[in-house]
Amino acid sequence: MAKVKYYYDPETLSYRKIESKTSEKYKRAFLWITGSLLVAFLGFIGFSQFLLTPGERAQKRELENLKLNYELLSKRLDESSERLSELQDRDNNIYRTYFEAAPIAEEQRKAGFGGVNRYKHLEGFQNSTIITDATKQLDVLAKQIAVQSESLDEIVNLAKAKEKMLASIPAIQPVKNEDLKRMASGFGMRLHPILKSWRMHNGMDFTAPTGTPIFASGNGKVVKAHRSSTFGKVVYIEHGYGYKTIYAHMSKIVAKKGQKVKRGDLIGYVGNTGRSAAPHLHYEVHKNGRPVNPIYYYYGDLTPEEFLAMQKASQQKGQSYD
The missing domain is CATH 1.20.58 (Methane Monooxygenase Hydroxylase; Chain G, domain 1)
Structure with missing residues (x-):
């Protein structure tokens, strides 16, 4: 049974019974139920881990x-x-x-x-x-x-x-330095020794004794190895990548047509065949079908000083050997 509560009324100088309002009763009941549910939910969350299998x-x-x-x-x-x-x-x-x-x-x-x-x-x-x-x-x-x-x-x-x-790519001299007498004629307009007229000289002339070894200046394939009226005994090498080299006026040809050669391989010997004024090697480099100055293709052989000396000699205008 609920406890009856009283309060003292100073006007009547007596104790009066406290009457609870119905709304207050419902409010207290709602709060109690809500609190209970919240506690129960939190408890379920807290203990749910223990409920897992x-x-x-x-x-x-x-x-x-x-x-x-x-x-x-x-x-x-x-x-x-x-x-x-x-x-x-x-x-x-x-x-x-x-x-x-x-x-x-x-x-x-x-x-x-x-x-x-x-x-x-x-x-x-x-x-x-x-x-x-x-x-x-x-x-x-x-x-x-x-x-x-x-x-x-x-x-x-x-x-x-x-x-x-x-x-x-051609990169060495076709005749070794120690075998050379001198570089006789360079690339450019030169006086032909036999025709006695100024003509374009498409290569470089290296004077050396007859029988001096001649070497391929780059890897490639021999496409011609024969004798002509102008170049005498001559070898043509196709190197690929647009490059071709010509070695003329040989005394003897060693390379064979169709032969694959590597840079430094012996292909023949210096001579004085064809239209030639003295024993020498006429050497040409062609790039994409056009003759170019061979002096720029000796980077595998020459020191800077030797290159400058050869460049100076090649620029001397005069008579060529062929």
Whole structure:
């Protein structure tokens, strides 16, 4: 039974019974019920972990671990992407520049994946955003690696071609310095010793004793090895890449037509055959079908001082030997 409460009334000088209002009763009852429900809910949340089965708890731990692993994977993908970006920069600005290859456009390297949503199957899960982002990163990185791999394959082929080209370009004197008497005539207008008229001299004349060895100035293939009325015994070598060399007035030809030769191989001996005024080698270099000054193709032989001395001698205008 509820306790009856009284209060003292100073006007009547007596105790009067406290009457509770109905609204106050309902208010107190509502607050009590609400508080009880809140306590019960919080208690359920707090003890819900203990209500999970061992399998559910293991599954929850596995999902949390999976989320952590995806976050770590995303971080490692970012680091790998940075390393790949550095390699792409070196590829465009060093490797491809050196081998005179066009740089790969940024759009080609980082092109996305168009068309339908290829990640739709990853939607609708608790950690869909993390999984989808990591998968996208992995796909983009894989494509960039594929593009870079193709570029490096191309660089390797260019390097091999460059090595072959450097070995083929004429780069040494066809007669050794110690065997030379002098460089008799250079490239340009010269007085022909037999015709006694000024003519374009398309090569350089090296005076040396008859029988002095003559060497191929670059790798190539002998396309002619015969005797002509003008050049006497002469050898033509095609080097590829637009280069051809001519070795004229030999006393004896060693190389055979169709033979592949390397720079420094013996191809014949100095002589005085054809229209020649004295034993010497007439040597020509042609680039893309046109004769060029051979003096710029001795970088494999001459020191700077020797080059300057030869350049000075070659500029002396006078009579050629052929």
